[in-house]
Amino acid sequence: MSETGVGMASPDHEHFMKLREANEAFYGFVEFLDEFVENGELGGQDAARRLIQHVSEYVQNELADLRPDLPVVVRVYANLKGLRRTYQEAHILDDENEFELFVRGFNMGHPLCDFVDAGAGKECSDEKIRETFKLHAGNVHCKHIVFAGSTDNGYARLLGPYSSTTDFCKRVTMLEGPPFEKELAQLKDKYRTTSFPTVFRDTKLPPIRRVSFSATPIYEPNPTKSPPSYASAASFSSSPPAYNGSRPSTPAPVEKTPGSPSGANGPAWFNGNGTVCGVAVLKNKHGQRVDSPIKPSSSIVQSLKSRKLCNPYHLLGTCHFLACKHEHGERLNDKMMEALRYVARLAPCPSGLECEDENCYSGHRCPNNPCHRPNCHFPKEMHGVDTKICKTWKRVWNLAPNKAREDRNCDVGSDVVNRHYKLVRGAETKLEFGRRRHIRADINTVTLHYDDAYLSHYFSASLTQHSGIQRHQLQLFSMHNHVENPSANCSAKTVLFPHLCFRFFISRAAPALKRAVLAIKPPRQPHPPTGSGNRLLSYNETVLQKPFAPETISVDWVSTDKDGQYVYQKSDSTLVLQHIATETQRVLIDSDRVPDDAHEYFLKPDLSAVMWATNYTKQYRHSYFANYFIQDVESGELTPLAKDQAGDLQYAAWSPVGNAIAYVRGNNLFIWKDGTTTQITSDGGVDTFNGVPDWVYEEEIFGDRYALWFSPDGQYLAFLRFDETGVPTYTVPYYMGNQEVPPSYPKELDIRYPKVSQTNPRVEFHILDVNSLKSKKVSSEAFPADDLIIGEVAWVTEKHEAVVFRAFNRVQDQEKVILVYASSGKSSVVRERDGTDGWLDNLLSINYVGKVQNEKTQGHHNTYYADISDVSGWAHIYLFPVEGGEPISLTSGEWEVTSIVSIDRERELIYYLSTKHHPTERHLYSVSFRTLKSKPLVDDTVAGYWSASFSSKGGYYLLTYGGPDVPYQELFSVDSPKPLRVITSNEDIVDALKEFKLPKISFFDLSIESGFNLTVMQRLPANFDQRKKYPVLFTPYGGPGAQEASKAWKALDWKAYIASDPELEYITWTVDNRGTGFRGRKFRAAVAKQLDLLEAQDQIAAAKAIGKNCFVDKDRIGIWGWSYGGYLSSKVLETDSGVFSFGMITAPVTDWRLYDSMYTERYMKTFELNEAGYNTSAVRKPAGFSNIAGSFLLQHGTGDDNVHFQHSAALTDMLMGGGVPPQKMESQWFTDSDHSITYHGSSVFLYKQLTRMLYRQKTRDVTKGPEIHQWSRRDRNGLRF
Structure with a gap:
């Protein structure tokens, strides 16, 4: 400088x-x-x-x-x-x-x-x-x-x-x-x-060490007997016990024994000079792996195929998966073992013909000779393999004591095996080794800990992980001082010293996440799976059948004397109570007692009864109508909640204490208590809602179907009352009305739908005394009634003393938190916030904490609640005094807390998820509200997308790994870093994906002129070759606070398909533009009052950046989006940048004046305050649509109750009136489909139409100009007609 x-x-x-x-x-x-x-x-x-x-x-x-x-x-x-x-x-x-x-x-x-x-x-x-x-x-x-x-x-x-x-x-x-x-x-x-951690690595690259360990060939030109079986190979060792967290500071003493350099007499296969031989691998004259011949009984083979036997357990002697779904049981006899080896060979080895893993039980050539199967799982090179055995290969370890080996080449037939082992004495023994050329993994460091009882192991460095890897296992065995029998087990006094006999094998795998210490099998990679086979994803597998949807479960933690109890519903509908630690189970409701049409269940807190919702009828996004039945757990007797119910109850909830239920019917609130029902309100109807939200509050404020909340002791109930008088009605027509023959006149659904600057529903806050059954309206000094939105309600007490609600003004840039005393109904403002630099989000994040003592409370014994606020510019956790006062900051930094997961008052901890490592990731942390210190519960240096669910008393939690690799779930105790049990592993998906070559997904930040970074998720075609030119499809959503480019598991859906089909092979880019979430308030609020101005600029800037790549076909860059993404796509085309050549627009907003008020005015203010912004944000310029090189497609459902069909109708009229020629525009309406477009097979048609559009654009001849006909000439104004 x-x-x-x-x-x-x-x-x-x-x-x-x-x-x-x-x-x-x-x-x-x-x-x-x-x-x-x-x-x-x-x-x-x-x-x-x-x-x-x-x-x-x-x-x-x-x-x-x-x-x-x-x-x-x-x-x-x-x-x-x-x-x-x-x-x-x-x-x-x-x-x-x-x-x-x-x-x-x-x-x-x-x-x-x-x-x-x-x-x-x-x-x-x-x-x-x-x-x-x-x-x-x-x-x-x-x-x-x-x-x-x-x-x-x-x-x-x-x-x-x-x-x-x-x-x-x-x-x-x-x-x-x-x-x-x-x-x-x-x-x-x-x-x-x-340091610049976002530019440079903080760990070293693994060094290139070409030569290393001694691999001495043993030639057998005329072998007379088969090599040892895999089962017998496994008997050379026993798996080490699990690591229990202890770590000695000094090594255990070693007793010297004559004849052994280390003081340990090894078994027969250990030669005393530090050399250990492995099991022979057969090879042909080309150096290719040859499977020894097996001739099993055909009847036994057929019987085994019908069973789901565990190959590692039976063939290798052990299975490390804690919740293995495959059959273990008794050991097989010799004939059945031979048949199982044959069956195992029906699956191709991912390492192929170069495999030198002596424990590999997969096949290395197609068993069908000749093979006539068009979709054979075995790759081409595994057909017609020469099976004549010309040599064998054995791996030999030479671990000389007290010194490091020199590097040297060891010729093994036609192969050069490259290894480097460095043995270091001390409290930690480290082995560093490189790679064979066919192994797609490098291991930086493996650290072995030893004590006087056992050898435990774990990975001490993050291991490099790559595309062809599915399974990684490392087995380590120590030599006992006086072990002579090779099949004998090591005693409890196992000692590790420089003579370490070990066997390691990599079966196309990746290393485990350090937190789990190989608990999950197969271990996951810190990037999306890429597969190791050659099979490509098909349209049916990604759009129609969807067989690769991971299984995840949620559990209902119950509050009982025993922490760690939860209820779950089995596949046969049986309700089971289970304890996480003891695994003891109790059936609550047998499957034969569950109502046939049960949609959802609700547990009474004391587990004496279950409430079932049956006869389900969908209403809006979250709400539905149903019948409700109370079932006694002991007797199984079912009792209707309302005797004359007719599938018309809107919501029901148990009181947390006692025998009471609050429910809503006909928009009125009822209390059922000990079998007696009392109607609390009577004004409910078309214009008035009690205890449940209207359409706009359900959709935009609560994201749920209820508006009532019991106090912790069940003595009081807070509920909201909504008055829709004056709110305009929007009528949605249904042309078929779920009938095969259309009615003479369409059925119509009238929805009170407030649009921009129209009348909003008025909301009131009420408190009900559950004992006296009397309610009172709470007056507050929040905002005037016509300018008030209530966004969140939360009890901030252990019993019933206090409840707060979060109030916003109409445009949601002013916030007040109101404290209400339940017994008196008095209220006061205890918090205020100004957000006129953008808007204020309703995060629904208030959690009661209780009394707090730390260095910042200054001896005061105030009660607090936790909340998330971005007042500092980044969303973080604060402790707020219930009765008002200065908050205490618990987290800080240029990253964001995304949610509070749980409050543990006994341990004084708050568990939360955050983007501390990167905006695309979620890691689980805890922060002490006594010491104010945070710590991770997962390895936050490894890319991951985690979530968790904690037991009622905080002693246990269900941890969900949600990506980027295949998800899984484990149960933990907070007192141990080791999982108690694997709940879901999705190993079937991991195994299934081995057959495929998947598109490669990567993430990176893209700098733009504004100084901000945009997150980009790139999906490259499965058979990507950078010497070729590929079309590109941008797939944004881009709405305020949203995030698409995250490291959550990416479904193998239509986007994966278009990157796999050889006729398409589209690169897809998903760019999170300005305004999206988790990059701080400035990044979000930049789009305030000007939706889709900056968003479109960012998408265009990203398209220009990708267009500079040599592998991109700049004449074929398109964009597709749904809902807000559809709006963004239409604005990008309207901009007429010349970068995008085609577009696909699904269910878009096209004019914010036509969308609901509570969403739109949050970001755009009212029309009167921002008329220029509304006019600029509307899609009203046809020139960009006319000028694109290709064409565009517009899709919408006529029954859309969210983004009304009116938007696309208005856009179509503008484009046609603006002279956009028919060869540029294609439209498709889906009869009676709502915003998801699924009615009557619509989704199948939709994706086929999108796919057809992509194919047409890829095959479009860019050298030809537009076709000119008499009927397509331009008029004197320059418009085509």
Whole structure:
């Protein structure tokens, strides 16, 4: 960086160029994040821009004496060939050209960024970095140097001599990627230090070590007997006990025994010289794996096929899956074992013919010879394999005691097996090893802990994970001091020392998440699955059948004396009470006693009864009508809640204490108590709602179907009353009305639907004394009745003393929290918030905490509740005094809390989910409201999307891994990091996906001119080849506060299909534009009063960025969205940018004046306050639709009660009136379908129509201009007709 700047005038060009070379902030020995390198040219551009941005921000924030506009010159020196090879070895890159594209993109990303090839060998890079540093150290025009070399102690000798000069030290900042090596760390007190974690890796790349362990070939040209069976191979070892969390500080003593270097006499297969031989693998003359012949009994094979036997259990001797669904039971006899091996070989080995795993039980050639199956699961190379055995191969470990092995090549037939083992003595024994060329995993470090009772193991470093990997298992075995029999089990006094006999095998897998310590099988990867087979997803599998939907369950935790009890409903409808720890079960309701048409059940808190909702009839998105029955658990007797019910009850809820139920019928509130029913309100009807919300409150405020809340002790009930007098009615016509023959006149549904600037429903807050059955209306000083929205109601007491409700003004940029005393009905304002810089969200996040004592309460014993607020610019948890006062901040930082999961008052903890690691992720944390300290409950350094459900007393929780890999669920105790039990593993989906080659999903941030970063989710075709040109489809939603590009599990749906079908092969980009959620208030509020102005700009900017990639067909970039995404798609086309060539618009908003008031006015204000904004946001310009190179499709359901068909009708009229030619526009209306478009097979037609559109656009001849006919000529105004 220089005061003169790169762009100053200079007397001569040569001097100027020398000066420019001196103006550098340069970087040395750090590696860019994988996401940049994986995304090729675009990733390089993003890395360069991000790096310049971070350095500039660092100068502005930390180097106040320098001008903030100093130019930043970046030099990256590397041995490109070696670095590319390292990335390939780590399987971050699959194609060497990808790294060249990254380097090119980096050089293109900023004019002052250069990625320089220093030549072969690390020494070349080191020399250039050292000499360049010395050059700039003496250059007065270079104002500051940012030096990156945290992983190389050699740079300490470069920086050390300068550290005694204080003035010079001020000119240098040491950049930390991976932790500083020891000698460099000693200089941290001399130089400034910083890190850029969103640019560079914080861990080292695994080193390339080509040769390593001794793999000695054993040739048997004429073998006379078969190799040992897989079952007998497994008998060489026993699995280590589970790690219980203990860790000794010193190793156990070793008793020396003559004849063994380590003091341990090994079994027969351990030769005493540190060498261990594995099981033989048969090979043909080509070095390909050959399966030994098996001739089982056909009748036994058929019988086994009908059973679901566990292959690891029977063939390998053990199964590590805690909730394995396959059959274990008694061991099989020899004939059945032979038949099971045959059956196991019917599935192809993912490692193929190069497999050298001696424990592999999968097939290595197609059993059908010849094979006539068109969709054979075995790849082409596994057909017609030469089965003549010419040699065998055995793996030999040579672990010399007390020293590290030298690297050396070991020729094994035609293969070169590359390994490196480094054995280190001490409290921790570490083994570092590279990879065989067919294994798609690299293991950085495995740390073994040992004590005097057992050997436990866990992964101490995050393991690199890649596309072809499904299962990873590591088995470790220690040598006991006096074990001589190879089949004998090690005793309890197992000791680990330099002689460690171990067997490891990788069966196409990825490492486990560190939190679970291999609890889930197969372990998950920190990225979406990519499959390891060759089969491509089909239309039927993704759109019609959907067989890859993961199973997740929810449990009803019950509040009883025993914490950890929950109720769940089995597949046969039986209701079961189970305890998480003891696994004891009690059947509450047998399946034969469950009502036949039961839709939902509600447990009485004391578990003595169950309430069933039957005869279900859908109303709106959440609400429905039903009959309700109370069933006694003991007798099974069913009693109707209302004797004359006719499928017309709207809602019912148990009191938390006692024997009372509140329910709503005919928009009136009733109390059922001990078998007696009392009607509380009588004014309910068409215009008045008691205890349930009207359409707009259900849809936009509560997102639920009730508006009543019992106090914790059941003594009081708070409920809302809605008055819709004056609210305009919208009529939805139904042309078929669920009939086969249309009625003479359409059926009509009248909905009170307030649109922009129209009358809103008036809301009142009421309190009911459940004992006296008397209610009172609560008056408050919130807002005038015609300007009031009640957004949240919550009891903030242990009994019934106090309840609060959150009030907003009509446009939801002012908030007040009102405290109500239940017994008196008196109220007061205890919190206020101004949000006129944007809007205020109704997060429904108030949770009562109780009394709190910490350093910030100053000895006061106030009661508090927790709430989420973005008053700091980022959504975080605060403790608010119930009666008002200064809040206590529990979390902070430039990240957001997305939800409060649970409050544990006994342990003084709040559990929450947050985006601390990245906006696309969710990790589970706890924060103590006594110490104010937070800690993660999952490994937050590994990408994941977690959620949790806690027991009533907080002692147990159901943890759900929701992505990016296949979801699973485990049960935990808060007192142990180990799961108690696997609930759902979805291993069937994991196994099924092995057959497929799936589209590759990746995530990265895209910088835009505004200074914000946009999250991008990229889905590349399954058979992606960057040398080809691919069409692109943008798939945004883009609405305020929404998020589409997250690392939650991505369903293998239509988007996956269009990336898989060879006739389509679309790249899809999902971009979360400005206004979407979880990047802070400024990012969200930027779109206030101008919906879809910035959103469309961001989508266009992203399309321009992707269009720079060499693999993108710039003539075929399209956009498709549904609902708000449909609106965004239409605005993008209207913009007439020339970037998008086609569009597909489904159920769009087209004019915000036509949408409901409570959603629209939150972001746009009223029409009177923002007329210009409404006019700009409406889709009203036809030129962009006429000018697109391809065409566009418009779809809508005529029965849409949310985004009315009126929107698409108005858009169609505008486009036709504006002269858009028919060859540009295609429309499709779906009779009587609502916003989801599913009625009468509509969804099947919809996706086929979308697919047809994509195919037409891909095959469109871009060299031909528009067809001109007499009937398609332009009129004198330039419009086609």
